[in-house]
Amino acid sequence: MEERVDETVSEPPLYSWKNRWMRTSVLSLVAMTVASLLIGFVWLPSEHGDFSAEGIWASICRAAGVPKRWGPVDQVAAASRTTAVVLNRSMAEHGSDQAVGLGATVALQCTICHGVRGLTSSDAPNLAGQYPEVIIKQLDDYRRGDRVNSVMRAYAQGLTPTQVHDVAAYYAYLPRAVNPALEGGTAAPKLVQVGDAMRNIASCASCHGGRANKLGAPWLEAMPKEYLLAQLTAFATGARHNDSHGQMRNMARRLTSAETEDLATFYARRPTE
Template sequence: MKPSSDNRKEEALFTLRNSWLRNTVGGLIAITVVSIAIAFLWLPSAQSNDAITSLWRSICGAAGVPFKWGASHTIAPPVRSSDVVLDANLIDSQDPRAVGRGATLAQRCTMCHGAQGISNADSPNLAGQYPMVVYKQLHDYQSGKRENVVMQAMVRDLSEAQIRDLAAYYAYLPKPPARFPTPGTGAAAPLIVSAGAPVRNIAPCASCHGPMGRSTGAPWIQGMPEVYLRDQLIAFRSGARHNDVNEQMRNVARQMTDEEIQAASKYYASLPQN
């Protein structure tokens, strides 16, 4: 039985011998290729608009391809952010002799950190701080891993034993009350503190700084001056401060918005340390 004329026409329509089909499909492919080239190659490279650049970065990141092609980048070797090796048994904060020696050394620190380790100058409160935190920060100032003109001058000539004595002394002092007491039963923690922002790879602040947990070397920040906390987060975000081990604070802070930094700083400043 021979195929009907209608069937033969339908078969002929969808073959490459049909010039109409070839021209239509070929034109559609050409338009698509040109549109992609303009939208994803020419526009991002020709325009300096931040929105276009950010969109292009996001697209490249999602696709797993380089943001810029043909550019050679020298990968810098990793830089140690701190030379301090922390050991929970390194400092005996209950040793009265160490505490006494530390109290004598701390007389030079009272102008910024207060006579009892409680600052009235927006410097960090050191009273009741974990001894390993004080120990690490003093060593980082001494080595230049953390930069501050005043602190580097103050700790330049401290010996290892004196640094341990200062850490023991400040750990011995009672923690200060909240600078801005939380009304009533306490305000709810902002999301950045309690839950973080998983989509932006931000862990909850509380996972290291309490009350959910604490990492070795993570400071106790409840009741710290709000200005100090805010300035440190901004410094971590910009990279001006870089003595965090494995960049954990920089990785978090660089993703935080100004509003989140303000909210976290205000919240922790309002908490009582006791």
């Protein structure tokens, strides 16, 4: 008697490698995994300008949305930081008479460059009448290296936090130099008075005094012209990057060199001119 061949029995069992369905699904799973690894770790990162190869673990964490760094700020973070100073109103309070007196002693080491009464004829900035929070913030930025200047970094690192507050109180107390044209309000360049809305440049006077003062915006009037030019250029190139949210960098980048020159010339005017 002829035996009937049962087709299903001749097929190997489902979970065996000999089963072609099993083989196909395992191989396609491997192929898909390799393809997604290549896409996730090679292709997508290479399309991202800010990608830095930090190993597979960092890539997995980034893909999962884990922040790049936790805990204490290290040097890499400091290099990409604009400023670590958080301004608050109390920094803008004028110091006590005692603080002013102590600050005068601290300032003895600064007079060689910043002038006996805080007004310079060199290229260093005036400090007389500067807002106290500006002096505190800038010294803190120099100390941490967020504003780069080797001379000022050394001086800032040599001061205790109390000395920083005292010296800020002293300079804020000294009478500032004013720009007569700006106080009159008519002869100032258009950018100072109204800015340029089309280029997203707000009026300088809305932050730097003349119309309003924004916490942390320095008193600019009668500053040395070379200093103003250097700072505007440094903001434009990004060499100075301690302005929070890039507010000065964004505006300085849009100024033409003729406008930068005009603005520096205008702000640098002194009462006698």
